[in-house]
Amino acid sequence: MKLISIKRQTQTEARFSTKMGTLEAKVTYIKKQFLNIPIKTLHKYRETYYGEIKDCEDCVIAR
Incomplete structure (x- = not known):
């Protein structure tokens, strides 16, 4: 049994971009887990909408 593992999880979130406004995007998180x-x-x-992979630093979560 591994004590430390790495998991990848994808979920849909509402994001806000200054160019496109509010949009729904699939966000993938890579997390380190202990037990x-x-x-x-x-x-x-x-x-993105066009299939490009981008870092989440350029947009903020819409509230």
Whole structure:
């Protein structure tokens, strides 16, 4: 049994971009887990409408 593992999870979130406004995007989180308890998010990225992969730093979560 592994103590430390890395999981990838995709979920749909509402994002806001200054050029496009509010949009629904698939955001993928890569998390480090210790005994299936999430410890740290290593990286998160999103897929755009055109199929490009971008980092989530250029847009903020819409509220």
